[in-house]
Amino acid sequence: MPRPLSPEILDQIAGRFRVLAEPARLRILYSLMGGERSVTELVEETGLSQANVSKHLGLLRRARFVDRRKEGLYAFYHVSDPSVETLCEIMCGRLEAQLAEQVALLEAVS
Amino acid sequence: MPRPLSPEILDQIAGRFRVLAEPARLRILYSLMGGERSVTELVEETGLSQANVSKHLGLLRRARFVDRRKEGLYAFYHVSDPSVETLCEIMCGRLEAQLAEQVALLEAVS
């Protein structure tokens, strides 16, 4: 039973989905799920360029998916939205279910 | 505790998020949450053009979020992925939480 959703709300929801709709940002989030990371550490773990990582982090932070703690020269980021992991798990679960479906179909043929 | 996610899996998850990252498609999905709809009905309810709706429905169907039942001249679509509603609710819930946070901050100032 969905509650009434105005076009403005749908725009905002779509915007939040869009932030997660990028492999690079999911890679960053996935690293951050292992705990707090500096930008340099994220660059190493993801293989992305420093400018690129900073830009993605800015987006993720503006969307409130992550937050930042500055310490001297470093900036440490961490996931601030507990729903991120749930969202990814749901998506991943559906992928698995669909894959299993495909396999079942193929086996039914043979 | 996230399970290990390969870059390929992350690409696929991102792709699925991208399908939901569009206000027009969320509008369509939201209509379909009210039950099965023909393309024409969706055009009326969403205010989008027929070509546009058909295109979005094609995408949603390829991503297995919706499925189609053809009956004579008509094509009836319905949500085939129960997780869609959950995903949207989580996103919507976060929006509300953040809005409440903003309000609390503003009140703390005054």
Added chain:
DNA sequence: CAACTATATAAACAGATAGTAATGTATCGA
């Protein structure tokens, strides 16, 4: 202060995609 490091930002380019207009395809009724 000067050199160095970590991060952020700006400009520019390339690739992706939403929307439209036009056309195609299939089904129904006269």
Added chain:
DNA sequence: TCGATACATTACTATCTGTTTATATAGTTG
């Protein structure tokens, strides 16, 4: 068979955005 209807598809354009390169900012160390 002809016209009309419902839907799908194609070609095209405009817009958006991810990436890179270069530069700016700010903290640290000598």
